[in-house]
Each structure stands twice: as C-alpha cells, then as structure tokens.
Amino acid sequence: MAGLPATESAVISVPALAARALRRELDLTPKPGLVDRANNGSHQDMDHALFLRSIAAITPWFSVFEQAGREHAHKAAGVQLRLLRPAGIACEQAMFAATGGVNTHKGGIFSLGLLCFAAGRLQGQRRPLQVETLCRQVSEICRGLVARELAARPQAVTAGERQFLEYGLTGARGEAEQGFATVRRAVLPYWHQEQGERRLQHALLRLMAANPDSNLVSRGGIAGLRYVQDYAATLLAVGWDNDALSEMDRALMARRLSPGGSADLLAVAYVLAQLP
Ligand SMILES: CC(C)(COP(=O)(O)OP(=O)(O)OC[C@H]1O[C@@H](n2cnc3c(N)ncnc32)[C@H](O[C@H]2O[C@H](COP(=O)(O)OP(=O)(O)OP(=O)(O)O)[C@@H](O)[C@H]2O)[C@@H]1O)[C@@H](O)C(=O)NCCC(=O)NCCS
Numbered sequence: 001m002a003g004l005p006a007t008e009s010a011v012i013s014v015p016a017l018a019a020r021a022l023r024r025e026l027d028l029t030p031k032p033g034l035v036d037r038a039n040n041g042s043h044q045d046m047d048h049a050l051f052l053r054s055i056a057a058i059t060p061w062f063s064v065f066e067q068a069g070r071e072h073a074h075k076a077a078g079v080q081l082r083l084l085r086p087a088g089i090a091c092e093q094a095m096f097a098a099t100g101g102v103n104t105h106k107g108g109i110f111s112l113g114l115l116c117f118a119a120g121r122l123q124g125q126r127r128p129l130q131v132e133t134l135c136r137q138v139s140e141i142c143r144g145l146v147a148r149e150l151a152a153r154p155q156a157v158t159a160g161e162r163q164f165l166e167y168g169l170t171g172a173r174g175e176a177e178q179g180f181a182t183v184r185r186a187v188l189p190y191w192h193q194e195q196g197e198r199r200l201q202h203a204l205l206r207l208m209a210a211n212p213d214s215n216l217v218s219r220g221g222i223a224g225l226r227y228v229q230d231y232a233a234t235l236l237a238v239g240w241d242n243d244a245l246s247e248m249d250r251a252l253m254a255r256r257l258s259p260g261g262s263a264d265l266l267a268v269a270y271v272l273a274q275l276p
C-alpha cells in the first residue's frame with residue numbers, strides 16, 4: 001500500500017481472496033441461470049444453502065494449495081500439476097461430501113486452486129504477486145494440459161472431454177493454460193467502469209458474452225452457448241439493469257441453461273482485480 005514501509009504493507013492472501021470471491025459470486029443477485037439469493041437458476045439439485053456448504057468445505061484447501069506451491073517452488077513448472085492434483089482431487093471429494101455428491105464447484109476448485117498454488121510458487125521464488133506474474137505462472141504450470149488430457153484422449157468421459165472431441169472447445173483446462181486470457185482481456189480492463197453489485201454483474205455479462213462455457217454446451221449444445229453469448233452481448237450494447245438481468249434469468253431457466261463456467265471465472269476475475 002502506498003506510503004506504508006515495506007514491512008507494514010498489507011500482505012495479500014490469495015486463499016482469502018479466493019474464499020471471498022466464491023461468496024461474492026454466490027450472493028450476486030440477480031445472476032442469469034445461476035444460483036443466487038433469489039432463486040436456484042437452472043438447477044434442480046442446487047440451492048444457496050448447498051453452495052454455502054460447498055464453500056465451507058473448499059475454503060480450507062486454498063491454503064493447502066498455496067503451501068504446496070511454496071514447497072515445490074524450486075521444481076520445474078512442468079511437474080507442478082502432478083504434485084498439485086492429489087490435493088485438488090481431495091478437495092473435490094470434500095466438496096462432494098458436503099454437497100451429497102452434487103458438482104457445485106469442480107471448475108472453481110480447479111481455477112482458484114491453480115491461482116492459490118501459483119501464488120505460493122511466486123512466494124517461494126521471492127517474486128512479486130501481480131496479475132501478470134500470477135497468470136503467467138498458471139499458464140506455465142498448465143502448459144501442454146490440453147494436448148495431454150484432451151487431444152490425446154480417444155474416448156470422452158466428462159462434459160469437457162466430450163466437447164473437445166465434438167467442437168474443439170478446451171473449457172477450464174484451455175482457460176488455465178492460456179493464463180486466464182478471457183478474464184484478462186474481456187473483464188479486467190473494464191473492472192472499474194461500474195461500482196458495487198453492478199461491477200460484478202457487468203463482469204459476468206462480459207464473461208457470458210466471451211467465454212466458451214462448457215456447461216452451456218453440455219446443457220444446450222452450441223446453440224445454447226450462442227444464445228447466451230448473443231443475449232449478454234446485446235445487454236452490454238444496449239444497456240441493462242436488474243430488471244433486464246431478471247428477464248435474462250427467466251429466459252435461461254426456461255431453457256435449462258446455466259453459465260457455471262462463467263460463474264467460476266467471475267470468482268477468478270474478483271481475485272485478479274485485487275492484485276496490482
Ligand atoms: C480439469 C478439470 C476441470 C476437468 O473437468 P472437465 O473435464 O469436466 O472440464 P470442463 O468441462 O472444461 O470444466 C469443468 C468445470 O469447469 C467450469 N468451466 C466450464 N467451462 C469453463 C471455461 N470455459 N473456463 C473456466 N471454467 C469452465 C465448469 O464448472 C462450473 O460448473 C459446474 C456446475 O454446473 P453444472 O451444469 O451443474 O455442472 P454438472 O453437474 O456437471 O451438470 P449437470 O449434471 O448439473 O447438468 C461446477 O463444476 C462449476 O465449478 C465446468 O463444470 C478438473 O475437474 C480436474 O481435472 N480436476 C482434478 C483436480 C485438479 O486437477 N485440481 C488442480 C487444481 S486444485
């Protein structure tokens with residue numbers, strides 16, 4: 001912080017920011033197609049209380065990921081994901097235990113977990129914590145991930161794997177391997193255009209307009225993805241308010257469309273926006 005001696009400057013905790021980001025994303029209302037304080041969006045198996053339990057189960061793991069990044073900071077970037085994955089899978093299991101097997105934050109764990117791990121790696125290397133250095137770190141840790149896990153896999157198991165085979169979409173893996181390029185290009189430059197809740201709603205609209213969200217494709221095909229992208233782009237062009245967002249919420253619920261991937265990237269954007 002400006003003016004404070006280095007020893008007293010606020011130490012930014014990415015794990016704390018990640019936990020706060022999940023809660024801010026959940027509570028943002030109205031939020032088209034997604035669980036919020038008003039309704040469950042396009043979900044039959046999720047509600048606000050379930051997401052709170054999921055966040056409580058996941059939060060302790062963010063510090064574990066950061067600590068792992070510090071511990072392995074001097075090993076090559078290419079081995080980091082193998083070192084991180086067991087903890088990531090254990091965190092997913094904690095989420096499933098808390099939600100009775102419902103997938104609330106699998107993508108959020110992956111994306112925010114990588115940010116926490118990368119922050120620990122920067123600490124271990126005594127390098128500054130900045131948007132640029134952190135996202136480059138994530139990209140280096142995930143280098144080759146799409147080729148190894150999507151292009152090299154003949155049969156598909158998950159939504160993300162199916163969509164790569166069908167449409168070449170790379171989902172959460174591709175976004176991480178590109179150092180959260182969608183967030184850095186489509187959201188962060190516009191972060192301060194709005195204030196308060198509108199800031200996060202604006203960011204979510206920009207993400208829905210730009211992000212090839214694998215959730216939308218798995219629920220509504222490419223047509224479903226295009227519908228949401230075009231709808232969000234139109235609101236950004238003509239202007240929007242809470243009534244317009246509530247109308248979009250009804251439209252997505254009627255089509256069972258849920259931009260869960262964009263919800264995760266909104267949490268990523270919130271974390272990155274707090275960094276220099
Ligand atoms: C690498 C993994 C993410 C592999 O998972 P998968 O093969 O499934 O990959 P994706 O489909 O690409 O992504 C999985 C989740 O990531 C979110 N997501 C989707 N698109 C994007 C995108 N373009 N950028 C970033 N993130 C994206 C999304 O997660 C959210 O939605 C889920 C809730 O929605 P819902 O529709 O309800 O989901 P389902 O229950 O599946 O459908 P229904 O049955 O309800 O219809 C929720 O997960 C949100 O977070 C995608 O779902 C990763 O899983 C992996 O390998 N994990 C192992 C652990 C690990 O490696 N950790 C390392 C760091 S700790």
Ligand SMILES: Nc1ncnc2[nH]cnc12
Pocket residue numbers: 025026033034035036041043104105108258259260261263264
């Ligand atoms: N608020 C939300 N509703 C539905 N899916 C989500 N994935 C992440 N956040 C979500």
